[in-house]
Amino acid sequence: MKIGLRTVKTAVSAALAxxxxxxxxxxxxxxxxxxxxxxxxxxKKTSLLTGLYRLLSLALATAIAYVCFSILGFNAIAFGIFLLLFIPAAVYFKLSDGIVVxxxxxxxxxxxNDLSWSIIGxxxxxxxxxxxxxxxxxxxMPDAExxxxxxxxxxxxxxxxxLNNMAAYLNQPGKERNLFEKCDDLKAFIRTGENWAKNHAENHLLSSDDYYLEYFTMRRMQSNSLKDMLRILEAITVEPEQVESIQKLLQYTAxxxxxxxxxxxxxxKISQVYEVYRKKELPKTREEFENRAKVFQLLQVFHSFIEIKAEFARHQSEKTV
Structure with a gap:
């Protein structure tokens, strides 16, 4: 049996209270x-907000209870009327967390059977x-950095x-299937990191430290683009020299x-690859045209993939200025 830190803090705080x-x-x-x-x-942040909301909720509950008990007396019917009024009021004022307490x-x-200042206090x-x-x-709170x-x-x-495997499997339909599973594993790991980053940010009450949360969000967006690239990649069948530039680009990125x-x-480098493809001889058949279009589509999604990181870097640079 493992006793976690939160369990220890809960037990100690309850006993002391x-x-x-x-x-x-x-x-x-x-x-x-x-x-x-x-x-x-x-x-820390959620604990602070929870405490604040519960105090406000108690103030609202006391005001409504005072009206109900003063008019109807201290009985079950008055308490039922109190709940009919208090619960929707608490929801309206976004104090739902304090309803039960x-x-x-x-x-x-x-x-x-009393609503004097002493019992309210x-x-x-x-x-x-x-x-x-x-x-x-x-x-x-232990430092999660x-x-x-x-x-x-x-x-x-x-x-x-x-990315290295994508470069290796480019123009080889079927071999990239296991990459979809790896992409799903990557996204799941990023989600876990996002949760840790959110907790890390919320444990800084007097300062803002959302870098890690923004970082993991950026990587999650990139993982979505990566999966889009895989879907295009599995449909590409062209001459090896047609994808050589993209293969080198993927390898360099990796x-x-x-x-x-x-x-x-x-x-x-992506702009340079675009120029290479623009200078290539135009497709002669419908099949060549469709395959060339898929290559361009892959390049466009890859550009978006990198632009996500570039935008993140620009945003972080602006924050430090």
């Missing part, structure tokens, strides 16, 4: 522990202590292998594929 609530003489101190359990999230705290008004203190200790525990850098290296290695490569050099 209950101890503090009890030491302050609050009613229902166990509620502070439960609130803390429900407020420990995966990132706030409703439980409102039942304590019902049990106490009791509920808000329980909520504050619960979310406060959850925030305190979540103030420590090492993991993200390692994922970058793996992704770039996967791209290089696929050799230079890296985080630091802004793609401009490759875009220049």
């Amino acid at each position: 209950m101890i503090v609530a009890e030491s302050l003489g609050l009613l229902y101190p166990a509620s502070a522990g439960i609130i803390s359990v429900l407020s420990v999230t995966n990132t 706030s409703s439980v705290l409102v039942t304590q008004y019902l049990v106490e 009791n509920e808000f203190l329980l909520m504050t202590i619960g979310v406060g200790f959850a925030l305190l525990m979540n103030s420590y 090492k993991r993200l850098k390692e994922d970058q290296e793996v992704i770039e290695t996967m791209f290089r292998k696929i 050799e230079t594929f890296a985080e630091t490569n802004d793609g401009q050099d490759i875009l220049d």
Whole structure:
């Protein structure tokens, strides 16, 4: 049995919340522990927002409960009317996350048969202590940057292998079929990296660090283009000299594929390859024309593939200026 860091933080924050609530003489101190359990999230940002939304939700719930209980009394019917009003109001104000917790705290008004300032203060203190200790525990988050850098290296290695294989299999229909599976594996790995990058970004409350998230998003877009290239590649059957320029281009891209490569050099080479094809003798048959069109289509998608990285590099350069 493995006990994770989040489990430890949840247990510690719940225990501390209950101890503090009890030491302050609050009613229902166990509620502070439960609130803390429900407020420990995966990132600092989500934990902060969860705590804030739950406090606002409790304020809304208390206002509605005050009206319902004042008019109908402290009974089950009044509580039912409260829920009929509170739930859609919470959804409207985007406070859905606090519906359950706030409703439980409102039942304590019902049990106490009281809605005085002292009991209201009791509920808000329980909520504050619960979310406060959850925030305190979540103030420590292990740094995921090492993991993200390692994922970058793996992704770039996967791209290089696929590009090299594409160069080798170009003009050999059927051999590229296993590359579709490799492309799917690449995309799945990128998705995992995106999730880690999102958590990494949300653990920086006072600064913005979305580089890794933007990086993995860029690579995911490139993986989509890569799959489009494979679909075209499997339909190309021309003379070897017709695809020699593209093969060299793919091989060069694989050799230079890296985080630091802004793609401009490759875009220049693509323009040169375009010129080579424009100067070639025009196709003489319909079949030659269709195959030449597929080669051009492959080149166009490849240009988009590199342009995605070039645009990413330009965006990052603008952010540092």
